[in-house]
Amino acid sequence: MNGPRIRTDIVDVYVFRQRLPKEGPSVEFLQLRRREEPLAGSWQPVMGHVEAGETATDAAVRELREEIGLQAAGMECLGLWQLNGVHPFYMARGDAIVMSPRFAAQVRPEFEPRLCEEHDAWRWVAPEDVETCFMWPGQRLAIQEVMREIVGAASRSREHLRLDVGQGEVRPGQSGPPL
Template sequence: MPKINFEIVEVVLFRIKPEPEFLVLQRSDEEDIYPGLWQIVSGGIEPGEKAFEAAFREAKEETGLAPIALYNTPLTNTFYFYTTDSVNVSPVFAAEVNPRDQIRLSKEHKDFRWLAQDDAVSLLVWPGQKSAIRIIHDYIILKNPSREFMRIPPEHLRR
């Protein structure tokens, strides 16, 4: 019987320059899982770490960008992974970054693009990540009234 894991977070990084742009990353060809795939930031939750702390850390580790704001979203992505016979549930976060900051990719990725919503969606493969871009655009970037309810207070973030 498959096990259920809650060990992964996903993070949609965006910047306003002056129009919204979303960051998509291309996995390195040396990666064992999904080499060459275009994706959003994703990574593991370390022991003792909260999911939102992992989201902040993974954004910094994979891109060198420190979020200036981090948001919960009403999304969790789920996927089955056959090598571990597990269903993985991953909360999705949104992270706004300074448009002047420069990316420093980790070795997990070989390329990146800042794209408008439709272009980012067309480059991504997974339906959950495509939906995340759309929902984050509509509920956070467009300053929907729910935006401030979803913002994680800065004092809760590890810098």
């Protein structure tokens, strides 16, 4: 085969919290600062590789646990959703076009991440600061999708994108009659 290879083995999880307006911005997104290369010192969402035998959803659930200490089926996680948008990008190192499955996870307002060795800091970012705080266009587009399809009051897809995470098994949420 000629040309770059296609990779789909990296997942992104956009962790967000909603707070009462009197406490500050009503929605904030979690960012983690990478400790080592590549991209040491850059801020990113929860990210990781799909391991052998895992689905992308399994990888997202595992990465939440490993990177920030969040149990997707636990009390701190209020919901997990798949996102439809995939923003392909070219990665010169490895000559690959990467298409990452993306997810959103809502946590309780008081949630504080428990970082693994991959990261050395965390912060919450308000939607109005996304343009300056998130480095990559695809990440900014994913946050727009979260705001529109998961957080947005007018969303018609929120419950259809919700994932049922329990007993270690992940299934797409079902609400309403089938189409």
